[in-house]
Amino acid sequence: MNFDLTEEQRMLQETVGQLAERQCPPTEIHKRLESDEHDAALWSSLSGLGLPGLAIDAAHGGAGLEILDLAVVSETLGYHAVPGPFLGHVLAAHAIGLGGSEEQKKSWLPALASGERIATIAFGEAGSVWDPEHWSLSGSGSLTGEKTFVPSAADADLIVVGLTGGQLGVVEKGASGLAIEPVDCADLTRRVFHVSFDDTPCETLPGGAAAAPAVRDVGLSLLAADAFGGSHRLLDMCVEYAKTREQFGVTIGSFQGLKHQLANMALDVEPNRGLYWFAAYAQDHAPEEAQRMAAIAKAHITDRYMQIGRDSVEAHGGIGFTWECDVQIWFKRAMFDRAFLGTPSEHRERAVQLAPWAA
Amino acid sequence: MDLTYDSELESFRDEVRSFLEENWPRQGDDAVQAFRQRAIEAGYLYRHFPRKYGGSEQEAHPLKGQIIREEFGRARAPSEPLGIGPSMLAPTLLERGTEWQKEKFIPRTLTGELIWCQGYSEPGSGSDLASLRTKGELVGDEWVINGQKVWTSGAHLADYMFCLVRTEPDAPKHKGISYLLIDMKQPGVEVRPLRTMTGTADFNEVFLNDVRTPRDWIVGERGEGWLVSRTTLKHERNSIGGARRTEESLNSLARLAKKTMRNGRPAIEDPEIRQRLATIEGYVQAHKYSGFRQLTKDAKGESPGIITLMMKLFSTNLQHEVSKLSLDLLGADGMLSAGDAHLGKPASDAQSWIGAYMYSLGIAVAGGTANIQRNVIGERGLGLPRDAAAKRSAK
Numbered sequence: 001m002n003f004d005l006t007e008e009q010r011m012l013q014e015t016v017g018q019l020a021e022r023q024c025p026p027t028e029i030h031k032r033l034e035s036d037e038h039d040a041a042l043w044s045s046l047s048g049l050g051l052p053g054l055a056i057d058a059a060h061g062g063a064g065l066e067i068l069d070l071a072v073v074s075e076t077l078g079y080h081a082v083p084g085p086f087l088g089h090v091l092a093a094h095a096i097g098l099g100g101s102e103e104q105k106k107s108w109l110p111a112l113a114s115g116e117r118i119a120t121i122a123f124g125e126a127g128s129v130w131d132p133e134h135w136s137l138s139g140s141g142s143l144t145g146e147k148t149f150v151p152s153a154a155d156a157d158l159i160v161v162g163l164t165g166g167q168l169g170v171v172e173k174g175a176s177g178l179a180i181e182p183v184d185c186a187d188l189t190r191r192v193f194h195v196s197f198d199d200t201p202c203e204t205l206p207g208g209a210a211a212a213p214a215v216r217d218v219g220l221s222l223l224a225a226d227a228f229g230g231s232h233r234l235l236d237m238c239v240e241y242a243k244t245r246e247q248f249g250v251t252i253g254s255f256q257g258l259k260h261q262l263a264n265m266a267l268d269v270e271p272n273r274g275l276y277w278f279a280a281y282a283q284d285h286a287p288e289e290a291q292r293m294a295a296i297a298k299a300h301i302t303d304r305y306m307q308i309g310r311d312s313v314e315a316h317g318g319i320g321f322t323w324e325c326d327v328q329i330w331f332k333r334a335m336f337d338r339a340f341l342g343t344p345s346e347h348r349e350r351a352v353q354l355a356p357w358a359a
Numbered sequence: 360m361d362l363t364y365d366s367e368l369e370s371f372r373d374e375v376r377s378f379l380e381e382n383w384p385r386q387g388d389d390a391v392q393a394f395r396q397r398a399i400e401a402g403y404l405y406r407h408f409p410r411k412y413g414g415s416e417q418e419a420h421p422l423k424g425q426i427i428r429e430e431f432g433r434a435r436a437p438s439e440p441l442g443i444g445p446s447m448l449a450p451t452l453l454e455r456g457t458e459w460q461k462e463k464f465i466p467r468t469l470t471g472e473l474i475w476c477q478g479y480s481e482p483g484s485g486s487d488l489a490s491l492r493t494k495g496e497l498v499g500d501e502w503v504i505n506g507q508k509v510w511t512s513g514a515h516l517a518d519y520m521f522c523l524v525r526t527e528p529d530a531p532k533h534k535g536i537s538y539l540l541i542d543m544k545q546p547g548v549e550v551r552p553l554r555t556m557t558g559t560a561d562f563n564e565v566f567l568n569d570v571r572t573p574r575d576w577i578v579g580e581r582g583e584g585w586l587v588s589r590t591t592l593k594h595e596r597n598s599i600g601g602a603r604r605t606e607e608s609l610n611s612l613a614r615l616a617k618k619t620m621r622n623g624r625p626a627i628e629d630p631e632i633r634q635r636l637a638t639i640e641g642y643v644q645a646h647k648y649s650g651f652r653q654l655t656k657d658a659k660g661e662s663p664g665i666i667t668l669m670m671k672l673f674s675t676n677l678q679h680e681v682s683k684l685s686l687d688l689l690g691a692d693g694m695l696s697a698g699d700a701h702l703g704k705p706a707s708d709a710q711s712w713i714g715a716y717m718y719s720l721g722i723a724v725a726g727g728t729a730n731i732q733r734n735v736i737g738e739r740g741l742g743l744p745r746d747a748a749a750k751r752s753a754k
Binding site: 286 | 360361362363364368422425609610613614627630633634636637638640641642644645646647648649650651652654655656658659664665666669672673676730732733734736737738740741742743744745746747
């Protein structure tokens with residue numbers, strides 16, 4: 001019985017955190033909000049730490065680690081609101097690792113593991129459809145139709161596309177008929193795109209149908225981890241502000257009204273650490289609970305994150321409502337984490353369908 | 360990360376299981392006492408108390424402690440008796456008592472033979488407990504005590520009270536208090552039941568008029584009572600128990616939702632009810648895995664951090680949500696009383712839920728109100744400055 005991170009996992013978090021503090025502190029993120037250029041230097045630094053290939057097996061150039069390792073990195077990236085394609089990339093790599101043929105893995109994974117090529121997932125369809133069971137884009141060999149809310153699509157060399165029957169296919173950059181349009185989303189640290197296909201060549205992953213729900217569940221776990229990290233950061237920012245801002249001649253953190261608000265926020269943050277750990281751990285070690293725990297963790301933690309975002313604006317007063325205040329960066333990441341791959345209420349309903357107590 | 364127990368601990372679990380198979384259930388009037396005695400001899404109960412005080416004198420091992428609780432729970436075997444004597448007084452004496460106090464009080468407290476009540480709160484001293492005014496004066500070889508205590512659970516059954524008394528009226532407020540032990544069966548102690556909103560009388564008011572206690576029935580030095588009352592023993596803390604109970608609450612709630620009709624079908628099929636149950640489960644699971652984190656930290660001898668300060672308020676909030684949903688599921692039965700279970704009349708299912716609905720508020724207030732918990736989280740957990748008024752009054 002050892003429900004804790006390993007020393008290696010803690011060091012990984014620390015290293016990623018230090019890199020983020022150096023290369024993308026909030027002042028840098030603010031600048032980046034004004035530009036839609038991919039930050040190749042940042043991605044290359046993250047690649048230098050091996051993050052893109054963390055969970056890709058060693059035979060294909062990765063570190064062969066587990067979903068929990070991806071999740072603890074996601075927590076740190078969420079804490080620092082690190083911009084870039086990490087989430088879509090690791091999910092796409094996971095999809096190829098689970099569902100690809102040996103030949104496909106050999107041809108795609110090494111370059112994804114090194115970060116030399118970027119991948120993403122196109123799971124969303126119009127009408128808030130995320131569930132593999134409900135995907136309607138069809139085609140074999142070539143695709144015609146649309147996907148939406150595809151993260152980092154403009155920068156991606158490979159797009160893993162969700163197809164009818166819960167199948168997965170891979171479309172490469174520059175393929176004929178592939179068109180990518182930015183979606184005007186709030187979170188500018190993880191830009192999303194509308195992707196359309198017109199007789200576009202697509203290579204099917206033979207094990208895609210089995211892989212798709214697992215990739216979705218990993219995605220839910222990583223979003224939960226990102227949300228934990230982000231809500232933790234917001235809490236830290238609010239506490240720091242309450243300790244420095246003075247009114248009526250004292251620091252505002254001494255007022256019970258604010259102190260209690262911050263205590264309530266802490267109560268919405270800290271207990272979720274173990275929840276996301278277990279959801280991620282279950283993906284590799286507790287298959288019978290993996291689906292349900294991913295749904296519960298995603299629903300609960302992203303929902304709390306959004307609430308913490310609202311509370312954080314209030315705790316900062318007028319400045320909290322401005323563009324220049326850092327709160328808005330995390331507030332908008334909360335909006336992404338909450339809606340991407342399905343809202344809390346959708347996953348709560350799924351969790352009940354899977355619950356032993358509801359049977 | 361590994362949620363399994365290693366082979367050494369699994370064989371410890373087997374050992375506990377075979378002990379339980381051999382010893383529980385058993386027959387006879389003294390079955391529970393006799394069982395406990397065997398369990399102490401075997402090293403399963405009162406692990407942190409020395410043998411000479413009636414404990415089993417085991418090295419602290421949070422994981423073994425957890426396995427014992429799990430297996431005793433599974434076998435429905437009697438564990439350490441509930442009550443404030445074994446859980447608060449005995450550990451405090453162990454840390455701060457004199458040798459004769461330990462010998463005299465601990466063994467019989469652990470067996471449940473001596474019943475204790477706690478004399479802390481007063482009508483004018485609730486959240487600001489250190490402002491208490493019950494007075495103790497040393498007259499010859501005896502303390503003479505006058506004042507009033509309130510919210511005293513079990514005072515009508517208790518043999519003794521451990522009591523906070525102001526003995527140094529000129530000292531600053533936290534330094535003027537002593538921790539005294541008082542015989543409850545003496546003239547001058549008057550216990551009046553205090554009826555709660557559920558209809559039951561769980562606790563009492565206690566009036567102390569020229570009550571006497573020997574000079575050396577003081578734990579710690581004069582004026583150290585505040586510190587003595589803060590003695591906590593973290594030996595094998597039960598960090599999973601709370602989460603187990605909330606998980607059971609969720610299961611009962613789901614059973615209630617299955618047998619209750621709503622809009623012409625079982626409530627468990629109603630989308631709103633499903634959302635609320637699943638929302639509660641988010642908190643239940645967070646609770647559960649926070650418990651595992653604390654258990655792991657305890658086992659490594661590391662501090663679990665801010666989470667330990669939060670668990671009471673977290674459980675309280677969760678119990679509120681469970682209660683509110685139960686009241687909605689009860690529909691018109693939500694008008695019922697909590698019943699008269701305390702008079703021996705069995706309450707209906709609905710009435711038990713009503714009782715729990717009201718009782719969740721008692722839990723929210725007992726042992727430090729929710730707002731006081733928020734102060735603790737804010738000040739000790741987040742490092743926020745103390746409230747100006749509290750700072751002034753501490754001087």
